[in-house]
Amino acid sequence: xxxxxxxxRKTESLDAYRALGGLTALQxxxxxxxxxxxxxxxxxxxxxxxxxxxxxxxxxxxAEQVQEPEKFVICNxxxxxxxTFKDRxxxxxCPYLVLEGMMIAGLAVGARQGxxxxxxxxxxxxxxxxRAIEEMEEEALSLGKCDFRLELFVGAGAYICGEETAxxxxxxxxxxxxxxxxxxxxxxxxxxxxxxIINVETLSNLPWIIVNGSEAFSSIGTEMSKGTKLFSVSGxxxxxxxxxxxxxxxxxxxxxxxxxxxxVKAVQIxxxxxxxxxxxxxxxxxxxxxxxxxxxxxxxxxxxxxxxMMRENMAFFLHESCGKCIPxxxxxxxxxxxxxxxxxxxxxxxxxxxxxxxxxxxxxxxLCGLGISAPTGLLDTLxxxxxxxxxxxxxxx
Amino acid sequence: MKIQxxxxxxxxxxxxxxxxxxxxxxxxxxxxxxxxxxxxxxxxRVCVVEVKNNGNLIPACSSTVRSLMNIETGTPRxxxxxxxxxxxxxxxxxxxxxxxxxxxxxxxxxxxxxxxITNSYFIKSRTALMMDQCHPSIQRDLSKCILxxxxxxxxxxIAEKEVWAVAFRGHDSRIVLRDDAELKMEDCExxxxxxxxxxxxxxxxxSKGRAEKEPCLYEGNIT
Ligand code: SF4
Ligand code: SF4
Numbered sequence: 001x002x003x004x005x006x007x008x009r010k011t012e013s014l015d016a017y018r019a020l021g022g023l024t025a026l027q028x029x030x031x032x033x034x035x036x037x038x039x040x041x042x043x044x045x046x047x048x049x050x051x052x053x054x055x056x057x058x059x060x061x062x063a064e065q066v067q068e069p070e071k072f073v074i075c076n077x078x079x080x081x082x083x084t085f086k087d088r089x090x091x092x093x094c095p096y097l098v099l100e101g102m103m104i105a106g107l108a109v110g111a112r113q114g115x116x117x118x119x120x121x122x123x124x125x126x127x128x129x130x131r132a133i134e135e136m137e138e139e140a141l142s143l144g145k146c147d148f149r150l151e152l153f154v155g156a157g158a159y160i161c162g163e164e165t166a167x168x169x170x171x172x173x174x175x176x177x178x179x180x181x182x183x184x185x186x187x188x189x190x191x192x193x194x195x196x197i198i199n200v201e202t203l204s205n206l207p208w209i210i211v212n213g214s215e216a217f218s219s220i221g222t223e224m225s226k227g228t229k230l231f232s233v234s235g236x237x238x239x240x241x242x243x244x245x246x247x248x249x250x251x252x253x254x255x256x257x258x259x260x261x262x263x264v265k266a267v268q269i270x271x272x273x274x275x276x277x278x279x280x281x282x283x284x285x286x287x288x289x290x291x292x293x294x295x296x297x298x299x300x301x302x303x304x305x306x307x308x309m310m311r312e313n314m315a316f317f318l319h320e321s322c323g324k325c326i327p328x329x330x331x332x333x334x335x336x337x338x339x340x341x342x343x344x345x346x347x348x349x350x351x352x353x354x355x356x357x358x359x360x361x362x363x364x365x366x367l368c369g370l371g372i373s374a375p376t377g378l379l380d381t382l383x384x385x386x387x388x389x390x391x392x393x394x395x396x397x
Numbered sequence: 398m399k400i401q402x403x404x405x406x407x408x409x410x411x412x413x414x415x416x417x418x419x420x421x422x423x424x425x426x427x428x429x430x431x432x433x434x435x436x437x438x439x440x441x442r443v444c445v446v447e448v449k450n451n452g453n454l455i456p457a458c459s460s461t462v463r464s465l466m467n468i469e470t471g472t473p474r475x476x477x478x479x480x481x482x483x484x485x486x487x488x489x490x491x492x493x494x495x496x497x498x499x500x501x502x503x504x505x506x507x508x509x510x511x512x513x514i515t516n517s518y519f520i521k522s523r524t525a526l527m528m529d530q531c532h533p534s535i536q537r538d539l540s541k542c543i544l545x546x547x548x549x550x551x552x553x554x555i556a557e558k559e560v561w562a563v564a565f566r567g568h569d570s571r572i573v574l575r576d577d578a579e580l581k582m583e584d585c586e587x588x589x590x591x592x593x594x595x596x597x598x599x600x601x602x603x604s605k606g607r608a609e610k611e612p613c614l615y616e617g618n619i620t
Contacts, residue, residue: 158566175563180439180459323544323563323570325440330485330522333568337520354519361481364474365442365454372453 002208002217002228003201004244006094014135017096023139025207029104030146032210034064037108041206044214045226050076050162050199051270051294052369053225056206059196062186063109066194071111074190074197075102078119078167080159081271082316084296086230087200089242091118091125095132099150101203103140104210106148109196114150117167120157159320163368164197165189166322177322178368201230201295222248225287229295233259236301245286252282255299263301266309266384271296272316273373276306276380306385307392310378311339317374327362328371334358335375342389345396352382352389398464403471415446415457415468426470427479427508429486430545431458432594435554438546442482443508446470454478480512487517489568490597491525491540498536499598505543526571531579534604535592542572542599548591560585572599 011017029037042057063071075098079087090098102114116129133150140146153171155161161170165179168190189195205227209217218226225247234240237259245254251269255261264279269286270293277284277291284290300309318332335358338351359375366372382389391397400409402424409418414437419426430441437459445454449467454475469475487509491497494506509515526539549561549572560580564573571577574584592602 180437180456182461318567321567323565323567324438326442326482326486329544329568329570330482330489333522334485334488334519337522341520357477357481358485358519361478361485363453365445365478365482367439367442 001244002220003090003097003204003230006097006204007089007230007242007244009093011094011096014096014132014139017094021211022096022100022207025210026100026103026107026140026146027143029107029210030143032107034108034110037104037210038064040214041108041209042214044209044217046202046205046209046217047225047288048199049201049205049229049295051081051273051292053288053292056198056202059186059198060105060108062184063111063194063196066187068194070113070193071109072190072193072195073102073106073109073111073114074164074167074171074195075114075116075203076162076164076167076197076199077122078117078155078162079122079200079294080119080162080320081273081294081296082313083232083234083268083298084271084294085232085234086242086295088122088125089230089232090200090204091122091129095125095129096136097204097207098200099132099136101198101206102150103136103146103148104206105196105198105203107146109194111194111196112148114148115153115171115190116150117153117155117161117171119162120155123154126152126154158322159316160322160368160370163370166368167197168195175322177324178370180367199294220246222285222287222289224289225292229286229292231286231295231297233297233299235297235299236263236304237261237299247287247292248285250282251277251284251286251291254286254297255282259297259299261299261301264299265302265304266300266306266381268298268300268313268377269293269296271298272313273370273376276377276384278384305392305397306381306388307339308343308397310381311336311343313377314339314374317370321370321374325367325371327358328366328368328374331358331362331366331371332374335378342392343397345392345394347393349393351393356382398462400462400464400466400468402468409462413462415455415460415462415466416444418462419457419468419470424470426457427511428458429504429508429543429596430547432547432550435547435550435594438550441486441543441545443479445475445478445482447472447475476512480514483509483512483514484517484519486543487514488519489522490543491523491538492521497541497598498601498603499541499595503598504596522568527579529579531581532585533582534587534589534602535580535585536601536603537580538599538601539571540599541597543597544570544572545596546572547594547596548572548600551590551594552585555590556585556588558585561591 047053274293439456439459444457447469529537592600
């Protein structure tokens with residue numbers, strides 16, 4: 001396991017971090033040169049851990065190749081996805097690891113300034129993180145080759161600011177809304193400079209890869225999904241919490257063996273925007289080839305009405321849509337009204353047709369990932385639990 | 398560079414948008430938030446087109462062409478998505494065209510007619526919002542605003558001021574003055590550039606009579 005030792009107990013100080021093997025990666029990376037670091041990450045086949053799964057090595061390469069003296073590394077610690085709290089465990093127990101990852105990324109692309117964008121709900125971690133930043137900055141300076149400045153930026157509570165360009169807008173003190181892409185942040189991001197935005201967990205993998213080598217990393221996992229992944233399990237389970245598993249592990253191992261669920265009607269994988277898998281389909285594999293998302297796993301037992309669950313789910317998106325584009329702003333509103341009507345027993349078959357029509361348009365033409373993925377769970381539920389919708393239409397829930 | 402639009406090979410320049418190339422070649426793509434004098438925001442998703450092997454639909458107004466791009470502007474998927482998005486917008490729009498000052502000049506009605514939409518069967522979501530007639534030459538009716546942000550952009554990019562802004566989130570979004578008050582002469586004198594670019598009747602330049610405004614031509618395909 002790669003990250004487990006950092007989340008099981010708190011690393012109180014930089015010395016304690018060093019005792020766990022911390023900083024060896026940074027030292028090694030400082031002597032490797034940009035190209036070698038990037039090659040190593042590319043060979044490891046590490047992919048982003050925030051859901052989209054973009055190959056991290058390529059992202060680094062893209063930012064590295066832009067000729068520009070000023071570049072930025074941003075650690076996306078705006079863990080807003082519903083039921084997802086694995087980044088929190090890393091930030092709470094070992095911010096040093098995340099910061100070391102940021103510094104390695106900075107060395108790789110030639111950036112000397114980093115920002116950590118922390119969601120406001122994690123404000124209680126500010127002091128610890130600030131202290132870790134100070135210690136790490138000093139330590140990096142004494143290594144000689146790594147003059148890297150870090151700044152902590154605390155968000156204001158909007159889910160959309162986890163989207164990388166909205167996050168940039170937010171740091172630039174504007175309304176948190178996604179930008180049009182292209183240009184991609186690796187070309188023109190924060191203050192128009194090349195910017196690398198990487199998730200907490202992804203960054204936390206970098207030190208391990210540098211120390212142990214890409215081969216050791218890529219020997220774990222499946223063909224398209226290398227390494228391990230943190231999963232935060234909640235809902236109707238007896239042992240909720242964060243678990244680290246090799247990618248490609250079956251859902252059964254996570255939900256039944258680890259989290260001890262004994263009655264599984266459905267599982268939502270990847271938070272509110274994630275896929276819904278039926279309880280009799282637990283052999284599905286947790287990896288990019290099958291189902292994954294950012295790592296939030298919520299279990300529903302047989303006492304849960306899936307139509308009602310989806311109404312809650314979509315209410316979240318109605319609340320969090322930024323309002324910039326039509327399909328998401330208006331679509332979420334109408335879908336919410338329709339679902340309420342169905343739950344109240346006033347729905348009709350036509351409502352389901354309308355939901356499908358709107359969901360298709362949101363998924364195909366929204367401006368950002370929020371609107372595109374918002375109807376994912378709803379569409380799965382419509383397919384897997386159709387009888388429940390019919391029941392709700394005739395009798396409500 | 399060469400690209401394909403609807404199966405025909407056409408010539409395109411570096412940095413051209415799909416919309417520009419299509420127009421040059423006589424291919425019509427409806428637009429709403431886009432305005433020739435303003436930077437694109439890509440928010441209305443009415444100009445979406447399909448690019449072969451590219452996953453989701455993309456907006457023609459703000460996507461630049463790439464060599465050998467294969468674009469389809471009129472597939473059922475494209476037309477259906479445009480219609481759904483427009484119907485969603487109409488569901489959140491005041492239904493008082495007959496007494497609206499924009500009336501036949503309204504670009505929303507024009508695009509709706511082109512896409513063959515007479516009415517939205519989605520649940521009506523528009524609640525009456527502020528009607529603001531404090532300013533001598535700009536009348537605001539927020540119930541008609543489609544949040545295209547042309548006014549915000551025109552004010553910033555043409556008048557070089559920051560009178561308008563988007564406030565609140567999601568479905569509650571609204572175009573406001575800095576303090577969400579009525580528009581007065583102190584806020585803005587008289588350039589009326591925002592009202593001139595507003596595609597609907599949300600901002601009306603009351604100093605212009607209807608005869609002075611260009612007539613709206615329903616030139617698209619009415620299907
Ligand atoms: S998809 Fe939703 S969150 Fe994203 S830009 Fe559009 S309205 Fe905003
Ligand atoms: S007031 Fe007019 S121009 Fe401004 S956003 Fe609304 S519809 Fe667009």
